[in-house]
Amino acid sequence: QQISSRLTAESEIDRLLQLILFEGLRLLDFEVAGLLLWRQGEAAFVLRAVANLPPSLIGQKFRRGEGLVGRVAEEKKILLVHDDPSLNSPIAEIAALQLKTYIGIPIFWKGEVIGAFNMATSQPNKTVTDADRKLGEMLAQQAAVAIENTRLFQQSVEQARRQALL
Numbered sequence: 001q002q003i004s005s006r007l008t009a010e011s012e013i014d015r016l017l018q019l020i021l022f023e024g025l026r027l028l029d030f031e032v033a034g035l036l037l038w039r040q041g042e043a044a045f046v047l048r049a050v051a052n053l054p055p056s057l058i059g060q061k062f063r064r065g066e067g068l069v070g071r072v073a074e075e076k077k078i079l080l081v082h083d084d085p086s087l088n089s090p091i092a093e094i095a096a097l098q099l100k101t102y103i104g105i106p107i108f109w110k111g112e113v114i115g116a117f118n119m120a121t122s123q124p125n126k127t128v129t130d131a132d133r134k135l136g137e138m139l140a141q142q143a144a145v146a147i148e149n150t151r152l153f154q155q156s157v158e159q160a161r162r163q164a165l166l
Contacts, residue, residue: 012150013146013147013150014048014049016146017035017048017049017143017146017147018035018049018050018051020035020049020117020139020142020143020146021033021034021035021049021050021051021117022051023139024051024105024117024119024135024136024139025051025052025119027132027135027139028103028119028128028132028135028136029121029126030101030103030119030120030121030126031052031097031099031120031121031122032050032051032052032053032094032097032099032119032120032121033050033051033052033053033117033118033119033120034047034049034050034051034053034057034117034118035047035048035049035050035107035115035116035117035118035143036048036062036069036115036116036118037107037114037115037147038073038113038114038115039061042061043063043064044061044062044063045061045062045063045064045069045070045073045115045116046059046060046061047059047060047061047062048115053093053094054093057091057094067087067118068081068087068102068104068116068118069104069115069116069118071104072104072105072106072113072116072118073106073113073116076106076108076113077106078103078104078105078106078133078136078137079102079103079104080101080102080103080128081101081102081103081104082100082101082102082124082125082126083100083101083124083125084102087099087102097120097122098122099120099121099122100120100121100122100123100124100125100126101120101121101123101124101125101126102118102119102120103117103118103119103120103128103136104116104117104118105117105118105119105136105137105139105140106140107140107143107144107147108140108141108144109144109147109148114144114147115143115147116140117136117139117140117143
């Protein structure tokens with residue numbers, strides 16, 4: 001039963017994160033997106049959800065300072081990047097999209113960056129308004145609450161399991 005509860009919580013958060021990504025694409029008019037979360041034990045950001053990208057990318061890891069997510073984590077702010085060759089992907093499916101404009105939106109919890117949304121489009125020099133940035137921040141806040149709620153749920157399930165063993 002505990003395993004079932006954990007799996008349910010895990011799949012629920014993944015579905016919710018993906019839903020938030022698709023909503024972000026729609027609201028901000030980008031084509032593809034990924035959501036990465038910091039995994040302390042691995043000292044890396046791990047891709048947890050994708051939108052309009054191959055699901056096989058889920059699980060990819062990036063260190064602090066590496067890729068857009070690493071830069072977002074270091075600078076702790078939304079980054080808009082145009083035609084940056086350092087962001088060109090070695091992954092063929094992504095390289096084929098010829099992405100030109102990227103936005104990275106940090107996900108904060110208690111003042112710390114716990115993840116980021118990365119979105120991209122093939123539109124060169126796409127503009128992002130202040131209203132777009134506020135929408136991105138709002139989506140990041142929703143993701144942070146969902147992540148924390150899942151963490152608390154998992155803690156309560158673990159605590160209940162320990163109590164049952166006593």
